[in-house]
Amino acid sequence: METVAYKCLNCGGPMQYNAKKLKFYCEYCRSDFTEEELKANFGELDENLDKNEAVSEDVQPQDVPEGFEDFASNTVMYSCESCGAEIIADKTTAATFCVYCHNPVVISNRLTGAFKPAKVIPFMISEEDAQQRFFDFCRKKHFLPKDFISGAQLENMRGVYYPYWMVDSLKDGNLYATAKQIRTWEAGDERFTETKTFKVMRAGKIDFRDYPYPALTGEHSKALKYVNPYDDKDFKKFTMAYLSGFLAEKRDTERKDVQADVDKELKEYSEKIYKDTIKGYDSVHVDSVSVKTLKENWQYAMMPVWMMNFNYNGKDYLYAMNGQTGKNYGELPIDMGKLAIFGVLLFVIITVLCGLGGYFLL
Ligand SMILES: [Zn+2]
Ligand SMILES: [Zn+2]
Known part of the structure; x- marks a missing residue:
C-alpha cells in the first residue's frame, strides 16, 4: 500500500x-x-x-x-x-x-x-x-x-x-395531465358550478448538469x-494534494449499482419541472409521464x-x-425537561386565554 x-x-x-x-x-x-x-x-x-x-x-x-x-x-x-x-x-x-x-x-x-x-x-x-x-x-x-x-x-x-457521482443527463420527455377550472356563482335562489376540464400536454428536453448522488453506502x-x-x-x-489535512473516503458503489435510483430521481425531478409550467388552473392531475435519456455522462468527484x-x-x-x-x-438531542416545561406553559396560557374568553362571553 x-x-x-x-x-x-x-x-x-x-x-x-x-x-x-x-x-x-x-x-x-x-x-x-x-x-x-x-x-x-x-x-x-x-x-x-x-x-x-x-x-x-x-x-x-x-x-x-x-x-x-x-x-x-x-x-x-x-x-x-x-x-x-x-x-x-x-x-x-x-x-x-x-x-x-x-x-x-x-x-x-x-x-x-x-x-x-x-x-x-x-x-x-x-x-x-x-x-x-x-x-x-x-x-x-x-x-x-x-x-x-x-x-x-x-x-x-x-x-x-x-x-459522489456527478451525473450529466440530457432527457427528452412529455407529461399528460387533466386540469380543471371551477367557477361558482349565485343567481336568485340557485347556485351554479361550472367545471371546465382541459387535457394538458407538456414536452421538451431537460439538460441536467452535475446532479450529485452519493457514491458511498x-x-x-x-x-x-x-x-x-x-x-x-x-x-x-x-489532485490528491487537496485531501492533505482532511479525511477522505473512496467510493464503494459502481454506476450500475445506483443507476436505477438516479433514473428514478431524475424522472421525478423532470415531472416536477413539466408540472410547474402548468399554471392558471384550480387543479392539475398528472395522467402520465414519460422520460427517456438521450445522453448521459457520469463523473466521480470528491465533495x-x-x-x-x-x-x-x-x-x-x-x-x-x-x-x-x-x-x-x-439530528440533535432534545431536553425532555425543557419540552415538558414548554408544554405546561402552553397549557397555562391556553387555559388563561379560555378563561378570559369565557369571562368576556358572559
Ligand atoms: Zn514549512
Ligand atoms: Zn506518523
Missing part, C-alpha cells in the same frame, strides 16, 4: 490544504503555496500515481487473532511517511491522519485507475467557521440540553471528502443527500463535508455541513 505526503517547499514539513487561505499551508514554518507553485516544483501532482492502473486491495494481515477476523477483513495497514508508525485504516479510507505524529496521510492507490476522481470542490469553509456555524445552528434549537455544546463536542468535527449517505447541492463554479481538476458524530446519554447523533455552501443537517 502506497501513501503520499506533500512536503513544504521551505522546510520539508507536511503541508495541508487550508480552507481559509484557499492555499496549501505549512504549519511548521507558516508558509503557503498555490497549486501552481506546487506544480512548478513537483510537476503534475498525481502524474506518477496515475500509472498504477490496477488497484488491488487484497493485502491482508497475517495471523489474525480469533475474534478479529471481521476487523481484519475491513481494515488495512499503512506506514506513515513522517514517523514510520503503522496506521490502521478502513477499507474505504483514502486520506487520514497518523495517530502518532498527527501528520496527514494520503493513501494514494485508493484513488488511482478506475478509482481516480475526475474533479473536486476544495473546502471553502474553515474549521473555525464550521464550528461557529454549528453554534448558530444549535442556538436556534430551543430544546437542546444545556450541557450539550461543549469543547469536547467540537473536537469531534472532522473535514471529510466524500465520494452506509450510515453517512443519508446525511450527504441533505447537504446537497453544491455549486459547480468551484470545481477543480482532482467537502464537515461531519460530526456524537454520543449523548447513550444515543448516537449526527451533524453534517456542506463544506462549500454551509448548508447543514443535524
